[in-house]
Amino acid sequence: MPRGWPGMGGGYSTYLQAPQEWRGTTVQVCGMWPFSAGTGSPMVGVPIGRNILSGATMCCDPISWFMRAKLISNPSMFVLGKPGLGKSTITRRMALGMAGYGVMPLVLGDLKPDYKDLIEALGGQVIQLGRGRGHLNVLDPGESREAALRLTGKAREAIQADAHGRRQTMVSALIAIMRNQNPNDREETILDEALKVLDERFQGTPVLKDLLQVIQDAPDRVRNVALDRGSLDRYRQITEGLEASLIGLVGGGRLGEIFSAPTDNPMQMDRPVVFDVSNVDDSETSLQAAVLLACWSYGFGAVAVSQALADAGLEPRRHYFVILDELWRVLRAGSGLVDRVDALTRLNRQRGVGMAMISHTMSDLLALPNPEDRMKAKGFVERSGMVICGGLPRAEMENLTEVVSMSMEEQNMLVGWQDPPAWDPATGKEAAPPGRGNFLIKVGGRPGIPVHVGLTSVEREINDTNKLWTTGNDGKPQKIEVAPDGTEQVVGEYSLDDPMLLPPPDPTTRVGS
Numbered sequence: 092m093p094r095g096w097p098g099m100g101g102g103y104s105t106y107l108q109a110p111q112e113w114r115g116t117t118v119q120v121c122g123m124w125p126f127s128a129g130t131g132s133p134m135v136g137v138p139i140g141r142n143i144l145s146g147a148t149m150c151c152d153p154i155s156w157f158m159r160a161k162l163i164s165n166p167s168m169f170v171l172g173k174p175g176l177g178k179s180t181i182t183r184r185m186a187l188g189m190a191g192y193g194v195m196p197l198v199l200g201d202l203k204p205d206y207k208d209l210i211e212a213l214g215g216q217v218i219q220l221g222r223g224r225g226h227l228n229v230l231d232p233g234e235s236r237e238a239a240l241r242l243t244g245k246a247r248e249a250i251q252a253d254a255h256g257r258r259q260t261m262v263s264a265l266i267a268i269m270r271n272q273n274p275n276d277r278e279e280t281i282l283d284e285a286l287k288v289l290d291e292r293f294q295g296t297p298v299l300k301d302l303l304q305v306i307q308d309a310p311d312r313v314r315n316v317a318l319d320r321g322s323l324d325r326y327r328q329i330t331e332g333l334e335a336s337l338i339g340l341v342g343g344g345r346l347g348e349i350f351s352a353p354t355d356n357p358m359q360m361d362r363p364v365v366f367d368v369s370n371v372d373d374s375e376t377s378l379q380a381a382v383l384l385a386c387w388s389y390g391f392g393a394v395a396v397s398q399a400l401a402d403a404g405l406e407p408r409r410h411y412f413v414i415l416d417e418l419w420r421v422l423r424a425g426s427g428l429v430d431r432v433d434a435l436t437r438l439n440r441q442r443g444v445g446m447a448m449i450s451h452t453m454s455d456l457l458a459l460p461n462p463e464d465r466m467k468a469k470g471f472v473e474r475s476g477m478v479i480c481g482g483l484p485r486a487e488m489e490n491l492t493e494v495v496s497m498s499m500e501e502q503n504m505l506v507g508w509q510d511p512p513a514w515d516p517a518t519g520k521e522a523a524p525p526g527r528g529n530f531l532i533k534v535g536g537r538p539g540i541p542v543h544v545g546l547t548s549v550e551r552e553i554n555d556t557n558k559l560w561t562t563g564n565d566g567k568p569q570k571i572e573v574a575p576d577g578t579e580q581v582v583g584e585y586s587l588d589d590p591m592l593l594p595p596p597d598p599t600t601r602v603g604s
Contacts (some may be wrong), residue, residue: 106154114148115448132540135160135190139181143529143541144560151180151542152185152331153476154194154304154410163476163534166445171452171472171491172481173509177528179205181479181544182447183553186412187213190363192435194410194445198365199390200383201273202417204220206365208553218356220382226352227385229261230286230297233358234516241405248598250399254392255290259283261388265346266336268381278333280516281306299351307332316520346381358389360397360409366390380421384432413446419455422468429464448475452483453490469494478533482509482526496536504541536541 096102132142136155141148157166172178183206187198190213198206207217219225235254239247262282267273274282285305289297292305306313311327319326341351358364366386371379388415400406402436422429448471450456472478472494483505491497499503508526512513515522528546531539 127374137185140544149542165476167475168447168477169472169481170449170464171473176481176526178449183209194412194414196363197390198414200386201365202365204367207367210363210365212553213363216359217365217367219367220515224354224370227355228298229385230258231354233393234396238400253395257388257392264384268340269336280316284313300341345377360393383421385502411444416449418448420452429467452487480505480531495533499541505510518568521593
């Protein structure tokens, strides 16, 4: 069929240029039929990027797909992907977009930090934790005590029981991390009763040393549940291990000082919040896991209080987007911690609360020593409303497809996205990995939607996670000269407008921080 325009200046064309496309609502383009067509990707939620196959705009977030679009049955998502391919970036995009909808982002443990700049840009609260940088009291009920005074009846009982359960779970979890073994049933019962006695005796907010003192004082109620048979010596033997663990927490030790003092910066529920724990060194794996677990417990408790007050009509209804990053660090910290995480995450099934759990691969979840823990960890993915996958190695496909059904084409797409980057001779630098920003969104057994996340100019600054490698204190790359004696001196800086940002050829000069 001839293609082209007849007449003067016309002629046959072997290539027909694609027509320009515009996007609009059905009200705006209804008169353009039949030249309008609906998009093949969902348009409900935060704009994420463009569908890789069709180029259509893709919108997605767990709260909108749960509450408005009814596409998922659970307002949660699990994000998997190799490091450096944008797992935190797509989560930040959702958090930023939902903040515009009035949903409060809560980042309960930022290890790198990946989310601090975003929360600061949104006018949120940054809570710093680390050795010598901040404290989080695991016995602090937060706003639960004040909320209980404003509530009545079963609502008051529920909020008090929830606060008690969270505190007991956290103390048991810290002991499990210290010992690399769960407390036994008798010790759990002793902790439960000692916390009740502590609440009756103590005026104000107790700390761990006050709980230790209750156990050392050996009140009758605690002795009864310890089954000491009327012998104080037998009671001392029964509680010796528990007492030693609490002394380790109070006295410093591997975990101590962060959890043994009153909370420095109480969490505010009317604004975005991030717990900045980037000062905890990666070598302190037990401490990292303990801090993350404490942040998660504290954050979920605050959300529960906010929702209880809203249910009673005492506070406005607030919706939250809770982000649990680096999930694998906690799960590997000790035996039985999967149960602790499972208990915490199940307690957030409140109306309007979305959750994002982030890890690298399914192998992270399945590398636990106990088969029971591995099955429970796999359940985190199975229960998620949506699973978002970045680039993954071929070896992951067998584990992943046990939880999420995927066609061979989808598997090959994920494997292709994890390929390493190539060297770009034009710029003298490594090119971006081919799969950076590419994700496959899976909901149940539906075909996955491949999408590319493109950053706007405003987002690039808050998404730069390599600032320490390329910038000085003012954000500009510095030129550093190395003297013959090995000392370094800043002799200038490179312009941010220079696309190369390369040092001069002198081998004694480099770009540094």
